[in-house]
Amino acid sequence: MSFYTLQKSESNAALLNDYDDEAFLGPNIRCVMFALDRETYGIQVSKIHEVLRVGQIRRVPGAGRQVLGVINVRGVIVTVVDARVLFNMNPKPIDDLCRIIIVELDSERTVGILVDFVMEVKDIPEKKFEPLSSTKDNPSRYIHGIAHFQEQVIILIDVDTLFGHYE
Amino acid sequence: MDEEILGDFLVEASELVEQLNGQLIALEQSPTDANLLNAVFRGFHTVKGGAGFLGIVPLVEVCHRAENVFDKIRNGDLAYDAVAADVILRAFDVISDAIEALNAGERDLPKNDAQLLTELDLLAKGQLSVPSSTNNTFLQPSPRSVSLQLPEDLDPDGEMTDEEFEALLQQRDGLGQTRPDAPPLRLPEGVDPDGEMTDEEFEALLQQRDGLGQTPPIAPLKLPEGVDPDGEMSDEEFEALLQQRDRLTGGKALSEVSDSAAPSTPGIATAELRSSPSQPTQRDESDAVNSATKANAESTVRVDTRRLDEIMNLVGELVLVRNRLLTLRGSHGSSEEIANAVGNLDHVTTDLQNSVMKTRMQPVKKVFGRFPRVVRDLARKLGKEIELELKGEETDLDKNLVEALADPLVHLVRNSVDHGIEMPSVRLAAGKSKVGKVILAAEQEGDHILLSITDDGKGMDPDVLRRKAVEKGLLDEVAANQLDDKSAFELILSAGFSTAEQISDISGRGVGMDVVKTMITKLNGSIDIRSVLGQGTQINIRVPLTLAILPTLMVSFAEESYAIPLTSVQEIFDYDPLKTNKIDGQRMVRLRERSVPLYYLNEWLAPEGPLEKDNQKVVIVAIGNQRAGLVVDQVNGQEEVVIKPLGVMLKKVAGYAGATITGNGNIALILDLPGVIQRFV
Numbered sequence: 001m002s003f004y005t006l007q008k009s010e011s012n013a014a015l016l017n018d019y020d021d022e023a024f025l026g027p028n029i030r031c032v033m034f035a036l037d038r039e040t041y042g043i044q045v046s047k048i049h050e051v052l053r054v055g056q057i058r059r060v061p062g063a064g065r066q067v068l069g070v071i072n073v074r075g076v077i078v079t080v081v082d083a084r085v086l087f088n089m090n091p092k093p094i095d096d097l098c099r100i101i102i103v104e105l106d107s108e109r110t111v112g113i114l115v116d117f118v119m120e121v122k123d124i125p126e127k128k129f130e131p132l133s134s135t136k137d138n139p140s141r142y143i144h145g146i147a148h149f150q151e152q153v154i155i156l157i158d159v160d161t162l163f164g165h166y167e
Numbered sequence: 168m169d170e171e172i173l174g175d176f177l178v179e180a181s182e183l184v185e186q187l188n189g190q191l192i193a194l195e196q197s198p199t200d201a202n203l204l205n206a207v208f209r210g211f212h213t214v215k216g217g218a219g220f221l222g223i224v225p226l227v228e229v230c231h232r233a234e235n236v237f238d239k240i241r242n243g244d245l246a247y248d249a250v251a252a253d254v255i256l257r258a259f260d261v262i263s264d265a266i267e268a269l270n271a272g273e274r275d276l277p278k279n280d281a282q283l284l285t286e287l288d289l290l291a292k293g294q295l296s297v298p299s300s301t302n303n304t305f306l307q308p309s310p311r312s313v314s315l316q317l318p319e320d321l322d323p324d325g326e327m328t329d330e331e332f333e334a335l336l337q338q339r340d341g342l343g344q345t346r347p348d349a350p351p352l353r354l355p356e357g358v359d360p361d362g363e364m365t366d367e368e369f370e371a372l373l374q375q376r377d378g379l380g381q382t383p384p385i386a387p388l389k390l391p392e393g394v395d396p397d398g399e400m401s402d403e404e405f406e407a408l409l410q411q412r413d414r415l416t417g418g419k420a421l422s423e424v425s426d427s428a429a430p431s432t433p434g435i436a437t438a439e440l441r442s443s444p445s446q447p448t449q450r451d452e453s454d455a456v457n458s459a460t461k462a463n464a465e466s467t468v469r470v471d472t473r474r475l476d477e478i479m480n481l482v483g484e485l486v487l488v489r490n491r492l493l494t495l496r497g498s499h500g501s502s503e504e505i506a507n508a509v510g511n512l513d514h515v516t517t518d519l520q521n522s523v524m525k526t527r528m529q530p531v532k533k534v535f536g537r538f539p540r541v542v543r544d545l546a547r548k549l550g551k552e553i554e555l556e557l558k559g560e561e562t563d564l565d566k567n568l569v570e571a572l573a574d575p576l577v578h579l580v581r582n583s584v585d586h587g588i589e590m591p592s593v594r595l596a597a598g599k600s601k602v603g604k605v606i607l608a609a610e611q612e613g614d615h616i617l618l619s620i621t622d623d624g625k626g627m628d629p630d631v632l633r634r635k636a637v638e639k640g641l642l643d644e645v646a647a648n649q650l651d652d653k654s655a656f657e658l659i660l661s662a663g664f665s666t667a668e669q670i671s672d673i674s675g676r677g678v679g680m681d682v683v684k685t686m687i688t689k690l691n692g693s694i695d696i697r698s699v700l701g702q703g704t705q706i707n708i709r710v711p712l713t714l715a716i717l718p719t720l721m722v723s724f725a726e727e728s729y730a731i732p733l734t735s736v737q738e739i740f741d742y743d744p745l746k747t748n749k750i751d752g753q754r755m756v757r758l759r760e761r762s763v764p765l766y767y768l769n770e771w772l773a774p775e776g777p778l779e780k781d782n783q784k785v786v787i788v789a790i791g792n793q794r795a796g797l798v799v800d801q802v803n804g805q806e807e808v809v810i811k812p813l814g815v816m817l818k819k820v821a822g823y824a825g826a827t828i829t830g831n832g833n834i835a836l837i838l839d840l841p842g843v844i845q846r847f848v
Contacts, residue, residue, distance in 0.1 A: 056833070056834075058727070058826075058833070058834040058836070059727065060813075060817060060820065060823070060836065061771055061772045061773075061774075062771060062820050062821070062822060062823075062846070063816075063817055063820050064816075064820075067816060067817065070813065070814070070817070070826055070834055071834075072828050072832070072834055074480075074481075074484055075480040075481060075483050075484040075811075075828065076480060076811070077811045077812065077813060077814060077825075077826045077828075077834065078814065079813070079814040079815075079816045079817055081816070107473070108815075109814070109815050110814065111814070111815075111816060163815075163816070
C-alpha cells in the first residue's frame with residue numbers, strides 16, 4: 001500500500017500563495033482539497049493524518065450503509081466510510097483516482113473517508129469563508145463554511161461535527 | 168501551581184497512597200511492627216512534604232496530623248487500636264480522595280472536615296479513646312487559643328511563602344504537643360541565620376523539632392564518611408540521615424539536639440546534625456537500605472500504556488513481515504545465507520514479541536491490594552469477624568485484565584463477606600471458629616489464570632436455590648428439579664436472582680452476579696461455583712493470561728475469514744441436512760440425543776449466496792449455559808490472533824469483538840458469540 005504523508009507545518013504557507021494581495025487577508029486555513037461529484041471540498045490539514053491509495057477494503061457485514069469496511073493501516077484497523085453516501089450522493093465504483101483520506105479526530109479515533117480524487121493542498125484565507133446561507137430548514141451542520149476563492153467554490157468540512165455523534 | 172511539579176507529585180503520591188492502603192490494613196494485624204509504622208509515617212510525611220511545597224493546604228493539614236499520630240505510635244506513646252484505625256483510615260480516605268481529585272484535574276480542594284482534624288489532634292494527644300460516633304460533643308475544637316509567633320524577618324502585611332506558612336502551621340499544631348521544656352533548636356554551622364534557608368535545612372529543623380517533645384533519650388546521628396558537614400547535602404545523604412534517625416527513634420534513641428537558640432523563633436531555627444561516632448552496624452544498615460532504594464528507583468521507568476500498545480502493534484506488523492519472508496524463503500530458491508538471515512529474524516521477532524507481551528504484565532497484587540480494606544470495612548459494618556488471606560499475589564497477568572478483574576472480584580468478595588460468612592454467634596453455635604475466613608487466591612494454570620474466592624461460611628443450599636428460581640419465574644418446577652447441584656449453584660449468576668432475605672446496601676440487589684458473569688465472559692473467562700451447605704463456598708474464575716492474544720478458530724465465507732474464540736468452541740463436524748429438524752421455526756441439529764439450535768452464518772455474513780452448500784461444517788459453541796451450532800462454509804484451522812479494536816464507528820454493530828490481521832496480511836473479523844446469537848434470535 002503506498003501513501004504519502006502531508007506536511008502539517010504552516011511554514012511555507014507564503015510560498016504557496018499565488019496572489020500578492022492575499023498577504024492582507026489575514027491568517028490562512030490550510031486545506032486538502034478533494035472532489036466529490038463535481039464539487040470541491042476542503043478539510044483542514046491539521047485534522048488529516050495521511051492520504052492513501054485504495055487497497056483492499058474488508059467488508060463488515062451488518063455495518064451501516066455509509067461504512068465501506070475496514071482497512072489495515074500499518075497494523076491499525078481503520079474504518080472507511082464513503083463520502084458520497086455520507087453526503088447523500090449516489091455511490092460510484094472505486095477507480096484508480098479514488099483516495100482514502102485518513103482523518104484523526106483524536107488520538108483514539110481515526111476514520112478513513114473515501115473520496116473521488118484528491119486535488120491539492122491550498123491555503124485559503126480565513127476571511128474568505130462564510131457560513132452556509134442555506135434555504136433549507138436545517139442546513140447540514142458538518143459544513144463549516146464555504147469560500148469563493150480563485151474562481152472556485154470550496155466547501156469546508158468540519159470532521160469533528162461530521163463524526164461527532166460516534167462518541 | 169506548577170503543573171509539571173504537580174504532575175510529578177501526583178505520580179509519587181498516588182503510589183504512596185496505594186502503598187499506605189495496604190500498610191494501614193497490615194498494621195491492624197501487627198500494630199507494633201516498627202518497620203511498618205516507619206513506612207506509614209514516611210508515607211504521610213512524603214505526601215505532606217510535596218503538598219506543602221505546592222501549597223495544597225488541605226492535604227498538608229491532614230497528612231501532618233496523621234504523621235503526628237504515627238510519630239506517637241511508633242514511639243510507643245499510643246496504640247494503633249480499632250478507634251485509632253477508624254480515624255486514620257478516614258484521614259487516609261480524605262488524602263486519597265484529594266489526590267484522586269487532583270489527578271482528575273480539580274485544582275481547588277474542599278476545606279477539610281473540622282471534626283476529622285480535631286479527632287486527629289485529640290488522637291495524637293492520646294485523648295481520643297471513645298468511638299467517635301457516640302461522642303460528638305467531646306470532640307468540639309478546644310477553645311484554648313494560642314498566639315502564634317511570626318518569624319522575625321517576616322513582613323506581617325506581605326505575602327507569605329509556602330514555607331513560611333508551613334512553618335506557622337507546624338508551629339501551631341506543635342504547641343499542644345511539644346513539652347514546654349523542650350530543648351531549643353540550633354542552626355547548623357555554616358548557615359547564615361539571616362539568609363535564606365534551603366528546603367533541606369528547613370526540613371531537618373522541622374524533624375528535629377517534631378522529635379523533641381516525644382522521645383527523651385538521645386543518641387547522636389552520624390554523617391556518612393566523605394560528607395563535608397559544612398557543605399550542601401545531597402538528597403540521598405539527607406534521606407540516609409533521616410532513615411538513620413527513624414531507625415533510632417523506632418528503637419530507643421533519638422537524635423542529639425544541642426542547646427541554645429532563640430526560643431522565640433522556632434520556625435526558622437535549624438538542627439545540627441553532628442558527625443560523631445555511632446555504632447557502625449546501624450550505619451551500614453542504612454547505607455544498605457539507601458542503596459537498595461536507589462537501585463530500585465533506577466531500574467524502573469514509567470511508560471504510558473498507549474505507547475506499549477503502539478509497540479505491540481508494530482511488533483505485530485513485524486511478525487507479519489517475517490511471515491511473508493518465511494513464505495518467500497520457501498517458494499523461491501533463495502541462497503542459504505538469506506535463508507539463515509530470515510531464520511534469525513524469525514527467532515528475534517518471536518523473542519521480541521514475548522518480551523513486549525511481558526512488559527504489559529502486572530502482578531495480581533494490584534487488584535488484591537484493595538481487598539483487605541474492603542473486607543475490614545465491611546466486616547466492621549456488619550459486626551462480623553473476618554480474616555482475609557491472600558495467596559499468589561505475585562502471579563502476573565495482563566495489565567488490561569488486572570483492571571477489568573477489579574470490579575467483579577470486589578463484588579464476589581463482598582458477597583462472601585455479606586452472604587457467606589455468618590455472624591460470630593451463629594458460627595460459634597455451629598461449632599466453627601468465631602472468626603470467619605475468606606481466601607482470595609490466584610495461580611497460573613497453563614495459559615490461564617485461576618482466581619478463587621473461598622469462604623468457610625454457611626454455604627448454599629441447592630434446594631433453596633431451585634425453589635427461588637421457580638418463585639422468581641426463572642424456571643418451571645420440572646426443569647428446576649432436573650438441575651444437578653452444580654447447575655443449581657450457577658442459578659445465582661442469572662439476572663434477577665438474589666437469595667438475600669433482606670436487601671442491604673452491600674449486596675443483594677440481584678443485579679450483581681449476572682453482571683459479574685457478563686464481565687468475566689467478556690474477558691473470555693469462565694466461572695465455576697462449588698458449595699457445601701454449612702461448610703462454605705468456593706468460586707473459581709478462569710481467565711486467559713492476556714487479553715491481547717486470543718486463540719481462535721478461523722472459518723471463512725466466500726473467501727472472507729472470521730475468527731471464533733476457541734474457548735467457546737466445543738466440537739466441529741460435517742453439516743448433514745438429513746440430521747437437522749425444523750422445530751417451531753428453528754433449525755436444530757441432533758447431537759448425541761440432544762437437539763441444538765443451528766444458525767446459518769451465511770444468512771448474515773454472505774447473504775447473496777445460497778444458505779446451504781456442499782462441505783459445510785457445524786461448529787458447536789458454548790455461550791454461558793447454552794449451546795449453539797454455527798454453520799460455516801469452511802474451517803481453516805486454529806490461529807492465535809492479536810485483537811485490535813474495530814473503532815468507534817463499528818462499536819455498536821452487534822456480533823463483532825474486534826478484528827485482526829492474519830498471517831497473509833488480510834483482515835479477519837473476530838466474532839463475539841453472544842452478539843452473533845442475538846442477531847439470529
